[in-house]
Amino acid sequence: MPEPVTPVTPGTDPYGEPPVIAPGHTFGSITDKISAIVLTSRVSVGWLGGIGIAFLFFLIFNVAVVYLMWKGVGIWGINIPIGWGFAIVNFVWWIGIGHAGTLISAILLLLHQKWRQSINRFAEAMTLFAVACAGVFPILHLGRPWLAYWLTPYPNTMTVWPQFRSPLIWDVFAVSTYLTVSLVFWYVGLVPDLATLRDRAHSKAGRVIYGIMSLGWRGSGRHWARYEMAYLLLAGLATPLVVSVHTVVSFDFAIAIVPGWHTTIFPPYFVAGAIYSGFAMVLTLAIPIRAVYGLQDFVTMRHLENMAKVMLATGLIVAYGYVIEAFMSFYSADTFERYMTLNRMLGPYRGAYWALILTNVIIPQSLWFKRVRTSVVPLFFVALVVNTGMWLERFVIVVTSLHRDFDPSSWGMYYPTVWDWATFLGTIGLFSTLLFLFIRLLPMISIFEMRGLLPQAEVGREPEKA
Amino acid sequence: MAEPLYGLMAEFEDPKALVEATRRAYEHGYRDMDAYSPIPIEELTEALGIHRTGIAPLVLLGGIVGCVSGYGLQYWVAAIAYPLNVGGRPFNSWPSFVPVTFEMTVLVAALTAVFGMLALNRLPMLYHPVFNVPRFALATRDRFFLCIEATDPKFDPHATREFLESFAPREVSEVVP
Numbered sequence: 001m002p003e004p005v006t007p008v009t010p011g012t013d014p015y016g017e018p019p020v021i022a023p024g025h026t027f028g029s030i031t032d033k034i035s036a037i038v039l040t041s042r043v044s045v046g047w048l049g050g051i052g053i054a055f056l057f058f059l060i061f062n063v064a065v066v067y068l069m070w071k072g073v074g075i076w077g078i079n080i081p082i083g084w085g086f087a088i089v090n091f092v093w094w095i096g097i098g099h100a101g102t103l104i105s106a107i108l109l110l111l112h113q114k115w116r117q118s119i120n121r122f123a124e125a126m127t128l129f130a131v132a133c134a135g136v137f138p139i140l141h142l143g144r145p146w147l148a149y150w151l152t153p154y155p156n157t158m159t160v161w162p163q164f165r166s167p168l169i170w171d172v173f174a175v176s177t178y179l180t181v182s183l184v185f186w187y188v189g190l191v192p193d194l195a196t197l198r199d200r201a202h203s204k205a206g207r208v209i210y211g212i213m214s215l216g217w218r219g220s221g222r223h224w225a226r227y228e229m230a231y232l233l234l235a236g237l238a239t240p241l242v243v244s245v246h247t248v249v250s251f252d253f254a255i256a257i258v259p260g261w262h263t264t265i266f267p268p269y270f271v272a273g274a275i276y277s278g279f280a281m282v283l284t285l286a287i288p289i290r291a292v293y294g295l296q297d298f299v300t301m302r303h304l305e306n307m308a309k310v311m312l313a314t315g316l317i318v319a320y321g322y323v324i325e326a327f328m329s330f331y332s333a334d335t336f337e338r339y340m341t342l343n344r345m346l347g348p349y350r351g352a353y354w355a356l357i358l359t360n361v362i363i364p365q366s367l368w369f370k371r372v373r374t375s376v377v378p379l380f381f382v383a384l385v386v387n388t389g390m391w392l393e394r395f396v397i398v399v400t401s402l403h404r405d406f407d408p409s410s411w412g413m414y415y416p417t418v419w420d421w422a423t424f425l426g427t428i429g430l431f432s433t434l435l436f437l438f439i440r441l442l443p444m445i446s447i448f449e450m451r452g453l454l455p456q457a458e459v460g461r462e463p464e465k466a
Numbered sequence: 467m468a469e470p471l472y473g474l475m476a477e478f479e480d481p482k483a484l485v486e487a488t489r490r491a492y493e494h495g496y497r498d499m500d501a502y503s504p505i506p507i508e509e510l511t512e513a514l515g516i517h518r519t520g521i522a523p524l525v526l527l528g529g530i531v532g533c534v535s536g537y538g539l540q541y542w543v544a545a546i547a548y549p550l551n552v553g554g555r556p557f558n559s560w561p562s563f564v565p566v567t568f569e570m571t572v573l574v575a576a577l578t579a580v581f582g583m584l585a586l587n588r589l590p591m592l593y594h595p596v597f598n599v600p601r602f603a604l605a606t607r608d609r610f611f612l613c614i615e616a617t618d619p620k621f622d623p624h625a626t627r628e629f630l631e632s633f634a635p636r637e638v639s640e641v642v643p
Contacts, residue, residue, distance in 0.1 A: 161547060163552070198606075221501040222500055224510070233579045234576055456480060
């Protein structure tokens, strides 16, 4: 029998901030509200429509991949000198998006930020799906993708091994590790909630499936002790991992000698950019989801505002990166570096460059204003703009540096083909399809962590005996 | 009671009552017991007398294994199996080997944390006697349970039941295997 819940009041906590969870909830009401989204047998028309469109884009992806396997990478716009085009741009874009999930889960946990509890589950899911989308590109962009296993160190009859001094191999290890660790981190976090679903499922199939997936979890205090320790250690491991993964991705560029790539600012600049785009994607997803599923009690204005602040902070770091890159290229007095910067600003791709400055630097400055940070529609718009801007940033970095480097006789132009776009939009379809499935089949907010936010969950220390 | 008992279980409505009952039970001398809750409770861990979880040393070991095997693989490949002069670097070009070594450390440590935790918790364990109590389904929603097992030396069906009833639980149930 559901307990009565007081309507959402604009209550504030002692600091005058919106609450982390709306007042009036109980352990039971939280459980009921979140598990109801999963355990309902009704299939909503909106959800069907959404996953239908997403699946259509996924089918476009399938067509693009099959045609690529058949004809080869010539169907894309890559050429000499621009040997890397959309594939690497999209790879870095997706991986960057994934980083916010790990930051929210791991880093905010270590920093004791309670507001992470309602967003960490679907942020981690977003990470997993983003890394999956990212991971297809290094494989697809190989001339012979069916030989992708050659990237791994295994004893073979050719007696050859991968080149461990290459950032491309570091990428293989970094991205595989990131995918694996994100997956286990997410799954471990799900186990207690899967047990909740097992105990509340209506159908036999539901009980069996959630029963197996929850591994027989029974909420034992002894188990919780080990669980919390393992979770904390995983967070501690995931934190340097997320920094290292995008650092290794930035090494794909920084280890090369091309002007515009060979710069030591890339590791921190890429990591900050990753967090920037990741939080933008979390906001892009969180805002419609909380509206459609009525989760404003759990994902409150506090969460949206905090995420906006993180976006502003990382956006400023990225803006600093742009400024220092431009400054250093002139300060270096290196002809090629200087030309690279002038070419970015005034050359054939200047449209992309100035669009990048507008979307990544200028428009997000609106987040200084509390009115913008706390209004759902402007915030959604800024998040979308930042997502676009971060894609443009990777495009500008890859294409402008490759198309005109040291020797003018080698200069060229890059024009993406319809297959470049199809593959990219197709991965958006893959991502969205997975997200729709996740929303329907698994609890998108961490139920047991939300319960822990309630005042009823506090247990005091043992009182001193008189 | 003629049928074999796994233990006696008391149901509480809030975590404070559970922790209090667990503390008293530990002071009373019960050791074979467990408390069940829908949320992790730090004070409960102390009340049950758990001081070390054993996870941290395992994870450290996993990290060391990952680190050594990651570097070892690269060293063996680059200096023994297929040495190549790449940019004039020595065969054991250790700075180039740092990224993969780091990733391997984190990977093996993380997997050790997860599988070590599951193994120490003896999970998956899809059946357990406490599931035979119908109201136990609420342990994953909003109810808290304390179960004193029959294997405990101080366990006595009547005395233990009275002991549990003294905490005014909602109910004391028998748990049959």
